[in-house]
Amino acid sequence: MKTQPLSRRDLLLKCAAAGVLTSIPSLSVAEAITRWEAQEAGAKKITPWNEIGPFYKRLAPQKSELRAPGDPGLPVAISGQVFDTSGNILVGAKLEIWQADHLGHYDLDGYRYRTTLVADSAGKYFFDSVMPGHYPDRVCQHIHYMVTAPGHQPLITQLYFATDPVFDGDPDKNFTRDPLILSRELVRPVALVGDPKDIHAAVNFELVLGRA
Amino acid sequence: MLPTLLAFALTLAVPLASQQHHEFLSLPTPAPATGFVISESGTVAAAPCRDGILRVWSLPDGKLMQAINIKDRAVDVTAISDDGKFVAIGDHQGRGSVWETSSGRESSPSIYLVHYPAAGAFSHDGKLVAFSVPASIIRMFPSSASSDGIRIPDSADTVAFAFSRDNSRIASVGGDTSLHVYDVNSQKSSSASTDLLNEALAIDFTADGKQIIVAGGDKVVYFIDPATGKTLRKFPKVADPIFALSVSPDGTLLCTVTLHADGMSLPAPIIIWDVASGEKKQEWTPPAGALGGGWTADGHLVVATASKDAIHLFRMN
Secondary structure (H helix, E strand, C coil): CCCCCCHHHHHHHHHHHHHHCCCCCCCCHHHHHHHHHHHHHHHHCCCCCCCCCCCCCCCCCCCEEECCCCCCEEEEEEEEEEECCCCCCCCCEEEECCCCCCCCCCCCCCCCEEEECCCCCCCCEEEHHHHHHHCCCCCCCEEEEEECCCCCCEEEEEEEEEECCCHHCHHHHHHHHCCCCHHHHHECCEEECCCCCCHHEEEEEEECCCEE | CCCCCCCCCCCCCCCCHHCCCCEEEEEECCCCCCCCEEECCCCCCEECCCCCCCEEEEECCCCCEEECCCCHHHHHHHEEECCCCCCEEEEEECCEEEEECCCCCCCEEEEEEECCCCEEEEEHHHHHHHHECEEEEEEEECCCEEEEEEEEECCCCEEEEECCCCCCCCEEEEEECCCCEEEECCEEEEEEECCCEEEEEEEEEEECCCCEEECCCCCEEEECCCCCEEEEEEEECCCCCCCEEECCCCCCEEEEEEEECCCCCCCCEEEECCCCCCCCCEECCCCEEEEECCCCCCEEEEEEEECCCEEEEEEEE
């Protein structure tokens, strides 16, 4: 006879009955399991790593407006929240962000399209920029992040855009066309918002750091 | 020897403007080469090619010694021992492999590097080859078929590394401009902040091992105290980022390879500097993007470019 697999809760109760799962005296097993399940429900996976280069630059000034008036390129608003793996927001996390301009050029002599942000009291960040251009040594458009928070491992990653022509409209299938994209999670959907005469893109990019 | 791009030409006695750099050897390749390395002995060269073959030639005759099958392996780094006895690759699937150039046999089983490597190089005594992966350097010992890993604490990605001439230390730069030095004998490592603002892309030791030379997006060559990370001196700023550098075997010259703003496959200047004075001795832009090259023990700098069916070798000085 085929037996039904145990639910997670039943499995844990069985472990408790077998003595291989115990709880602190002030907490009943049932209550401990309830809290365990709540923790797992709120748990988040660490944002996948992606290589740092090129052209990280220290000491970028804090500014949320990376796009200057008249800058060519599609305006894009990027926002998100910073969490730890338990789902807690990381207030004060530092985000160093940098990208190429609409032609794919990095500013090495100054700080155009570079910023250092601090996650606010809700763990949120926001900046206004332009869609980065393609350049010959990388297949896809991308924005670089280096995120640090006390007690957590630094996160180095990159944000990619599902609207990138390289993906031919199917990032699920084609994200590997860029050999440096190791995870589909880093390719984010793009919303086009605003007045048709003044359209801009909006992207949400949540970041999760692991404990040190 | 440079694991990536590097090219010089110009004798000290001839004014820069009148220098001619001639191709001295052409190595046929049925498919375009994707990298090039030359041994410091000047006797062996190797190149992975798009047809899935790692080709090895003897120099200066250009005779094909080996055609090693590396099909389905996307090569990220290629390295050759100073004596030309071993050649190694690290691929995008995260495998490192070493072959004997004389026989074409793998000298030890391939190893799993955990991640695709950013750089690879042999120690100057040829006893080991190392690959850099995020926050670690993986070492393979071809003669004993073993390997280990050196974890680099607080490193934001190791972009480049180098062995000291006496093989006692490995220095690496993180993408966050941090410097790390690992002492092979004591197995202790140290980390230091540098004065670099932009990401460092290249590193080497001075011949005496007392200073570390670093360059990158700042477009400046820095000479750094290994213990403190402090800048001891700098060369004048150049027009473009420096993404490879190498000290000549006798320690008197330094070569830097710059990166074209529109792509690293485009031709960009290669500069030879006098280490002691910091003077620019030569500056040359090859006819095509430099594919690779390196110093030979007799003090020449060899630069390779590639066309669809050959590798073209130029000698500077």
